[in-house]
Every structure is written in C-alpha cells, then in structure tokens.
Amino acid sequence: MRIPQIQIRTTDAKIDLHIAKSQQHIEQPKATQHIEQPAAILDINTTRSVLKIDSSQARRDIGMIGPLESSANYAEEGKQGALQGMARRASEGRQLMENAGKGQGRATIQNIAKQNHGPHRTPFNIKFIPSVGSVKIDYTPGTTDVNIQRREPIIDAKVNKPIHDYTPGKVTGTMVQRPDVDINIVI
Secondary structure, three states, X not given: OOOOEEEXXXXXXXXXXXXXXXXXXXXXXXXXXXXXXXXXXXEEEEEOOEEXXXXXXXHXXXXXXXXXXXXXXXXXXXXXXXXXXHHHHHHHHXXXXXXXXXXXXXXXXXXXXXXXXXXXXXXXXXXXXXXXXXXXXXXXXXXXXXXXEOOOOEEEEEOOOOEEEEEOOEEEEEEEEOOEEEEEEEO
C-alpha cells in the first residue's frame, strides 16, 4: 500500500523598493550681541610732602655769614677786645700803683712788658667743618588717597533661532514577483 505524497512548492515574493533619502539642513546664526564697558570713575587726592633743609649752621661753620650777622659778630668782638684792653690797662695801673713806693719802679715795668710781649702759644686742634649735625633735615611725608568706583558692563545679547529645513524621505515599492504556493499530491 502506497501512501500518497504531498509536494509543496513555494515561490517567494520579490519587491522592488525605491527609497528617496530624507534631506535635513540646520543652520545656527550667531547670536547678536552688543557689549559696552563704561569707564571706571577714578578719584585721586594727594597732599604734598614737605622737605625742609636748614643749613644755616653749616654755612656759619665754613664762614659764609650774612652781612648783618657778620657786622654784629665784628661789633661783639670789638666790644670784647675793648673790655679786655681796659681790664689789662687797669690791672697794669694797679700793679704800678701798688709797687711804686717800694723801689721797684723799673722792675715793675719790665714785668708788665714780659707779660704783654712774651711768646704766646697758639692752641691748635683738629676741627671738623662743618660741625656734625649742623645740617638739620625735617621731612613730612605726603599722602595719596585713591578712590575707584567700578561700573558694570552693559551687555545686550539676542539669541537667534536655528534655521531648520527638513524634507522627509519617501519609500515606494513595486511587486516584481507575486508569492505562489503550488501543492501536488502524488499517489
């Protein structure tokens, strides 16, 4: 006994697709901005420094004396010289008067002459001209006051929207071969 057989044949479907790609264009314009920076306000106040130099004592030490002070000094020296001369002559007169009756007339005059005309030693020493500390310096420093007032920048920014252009893609299909199923029974 034979068993019938079934033969099945299939034919696949064939489709032809036409695909149009989508198109997309995006452009971002730059932002529009305006920035302005106002200048800061700067205020500077100063007081002057003062430097005082007094060299009058140093000038006196080296002999640079003004005419008024010079004539006053010479007048004082002359007055002192006159007073010393009067004192010397009074002292000599007193010596003559006291020794006049004692028989020493000539000896007294000789002693007075020796006192006035003997060798005199002139004192000498090292002297620093001008003297130390003769120039006086006085300095008062000045001050500086700086005030800065900061000013904020002015920023005006405008964001531009992007330009977006999109064309969608398209897919079309055509059936080239239809599917088919063929069944046969063989006995």
